[in-house]
Amino acid sequence: MAKGLDVGTSFVVLAQDTAEGVAYKDFRDAFYVIKPSTPVSTKMIEKALHDKVFVKDEDGSFILLGQDAIEKAVERNDSAKRPMYRGVVSPKEKDAKRILAYILKEVAGTASEPGEKIVFCVPAQPVDQEDEDFDVGYHEDVVKTILAEVGYEARSINEAEALCYSELENDDYTGVALSCGAGMVNCCVMLNGEPTVMFSTTKSGDWVDRMVAVATAEPDSVVQAEKEHGSFTIGQPTENTILAAVSAYYERLIDYTTKRLAVALSGHPLLPKFKNPLAIVIAGGTSKANGFVELFGKKLAENGFPLQVKEVRHATDPLHAVARGCLIAAKVL
Amino acid sequence: MAEQNLTKDGRGTLMSSNNVALYLVVGVLVGYLLGRIDTLIKRFRPEAVARPKGFFPKQHERLFTPTNPHVEINDKKYVAPIPTDTLVKTTATELGETSVSADNINQSVSKLAQLKK
Numbered sequence: 440m441a442k443g444l445d446v447g448t449s450f451v452v453l454a455q456d457t458a459e460g461v462a463y464k465d466f467r468d469a470f471y472v473i474k475p476s477t478p479v480s481t482k483m484i485e486k487a488l489h490d491k492v493f494v495k496d497e498d499g500s501f502i503l504l505g506q507d508a509i510e511k512a513v514e515r516n517d518s519a520k521r522p523m524y525r526g527v528v529s530p531k532e533k534d535a536k537r538i539l540a541y542i543l544k545e546v547a548g549t550a551s552e553p554g555e556k557i558v559f560c561v562p563a564q565p566v567d568q569e570d571e572d573f574d575v576g577y578h579e580d581v582v583k584t585i586l587a588e589v590g591y592e593a594r595s596i597n598e599a600e601a602l603c604y605s606e607l608e609n610d611d612y613t614g615v616a617l618s619c620g621a622g623m624v625n626c627c628v629m630l631n632g633e634p635t636v637m638f639s640t641t642k643s644g645d646w647v648d649r650m651v652a653v654a655t656a657e658p659d660s661v662v663q664a665e666k667e668h669g670s671f672t673i674g675q676p677t678e679n680t681i682l683a684a685v686s687a688y689y690e691r692l693i694d695y696t697t698k699r700l701a702v703a704l705s706g707h708p709l710l711p712k713f714k715n716p717l718a719i720v721i722a723g724g725t726s727k728a729n730g731f732v733e734l735f736g737k738k739l740a741e742n743g744f745p746l747q748v749k750e751v752r753h754a755t756d757p758l759h760a761v762a763r764g765c766l767i768a769a770k771v772l
Numbered sequence: 773m774a775e776q777n778l779t780k781d782g783r784g785t786l787m788s789s790n791n792v793a794l795y796l797v798v799g800v801l802v803g804y805l806l807g808r809i810d811t812l813i814k815r816f817r818p819e820a821v822a823r824p825k826g827f828f829p830k831q832h833e834r835l836f837t838p839t840n841p842h843v844e845i846n847d848k849k850y851v852a853p854i855p856t857d858t859l860v861k862t863t864a865t866e867l868g869e870t871s872v873s874a875d876n877i878n879q880s881v882s883k884l885a886q887l888k889k
Contacts, residue, residue: 460874462870463872464869492863493863494859497858502859505867537854537859542867577851580851596827597824608880608884631887632884634827635824636824756873767884
């Protein structure tokens with residue numbers, strides 16, 4: 440048995456092979472704390488949360504988890520907290536490690552046998568940030584420690600490399616994979632199954648939410664909810680103010696990301712000399728917006744992408760592709 | 773002249789604005805040249821750019837042997853124990869939404885395993 444685990448800024452996704460196919464378990468990587476002020480309010484809050492997913496902390500506070508955390512935050516015109524920030528355990532949230540540990544243990548479950556292999560994804564070093572808090576090595580050790588506590592032998596894989604293993608099988612594992620998550624966009628250029636260039640950028644879905652929140656004076660969680668449930672196409676007009684802002688910032692995000700790709704790859708000494716045009720595969724929740732892949736392909740050409748492109752396509756299952764790639768890697772090990 | 777602001781006693785002599793401009797220009801040029809040299813080094817000496825470490829280990833990965841000592845101290849940040857037993861689950865609901873995709877990955881696994889041999 441082996442499992443794949445996409446430890447994402449917005450979602451944690453577990454993938455495991457079953458007789459019926461690949462089973463995925465998705466959980467929203469978010470929490471929201473309610474601290475009761477009196478014993479009476481404690482009872483009232485507990486009653487009100489009876490059908491929600493939450494835990495009680497030793498100080499008596501209630502910690503809602505997952506989608507319920509986001510919905511409660513939206514109800515209170517507030518933003519849910521997240522244990523991850525830009526693809527790694529958040530250095531800003533003091534409860535981040537504890538909550539992340541709880542979520543990962545619940546989603547992954549106990550290993551079906553001691554030492555069961557599990558492969559989890561980590562981001563690459565960003566090319567557009569010099570934040571000393573970005574410590575992938577530490578994040579990797581935290582996740583390994585958590586998974587070891589429930590009996591797994593855990594190994595990490597670069598997020599975009601995992602995506603290559605999931606989506607480039609029919610291209611002889613040669614091409615470019617872009618995982619557009621909430622916190623970051625991860626990129627891997629692969630040649631015959633060998634990753635040659637890997638990097639990330641720090642502007643992605645969360646950047647869109649943050650910019651729209653500031654522009655419209657709404658909390659991030661409200662913007663995120665509107666973005667995920669509202670109907671819009673990037674580049675096309677809409678009457679909804681929030682979605683119009685979302686569309687505008689998506690255009691800027693795609694322009695920025697394609698320019699960053701061009702700069703990072705142009706003249707890169709490790710970039711192979713490909714004989715044939717390449718497939719470019721895009722996955723991740725941020726890429727699910729209508730019109731994303733089409734505009735991305737157009738902007739790649741406009742902004743001087745240095746490689747010949749055969750096609751720009753969406754992953755078969757954009758939300759689960761990274762977890763699928765982690766599972767494949769775990770089974771090959 | 774107005775721009776020649778030199779003190780008469782010689783203490784803390786102020787530089788003329790011409791000298792300041794000259795030092796600035798020289799400083800910018802030196803910085804530019806150093807940056808270009810670094811880029812050129814990386815272009816013509818690919819070994820100066822760190823190769824990405826893929827998931828599957830290569831045969832020739834560097835190991836410590838007494839005749840080829842490659843010694844580095846492990847200075848990675850220590851991970852303290854992360855207690856979660858103080859978080860009491862109050863609902864029997866399992867965390868997460870489960871879905872099954874009719875997707876057989878055995879072929880993918882075989883193909884990748886063959887490639888990595």
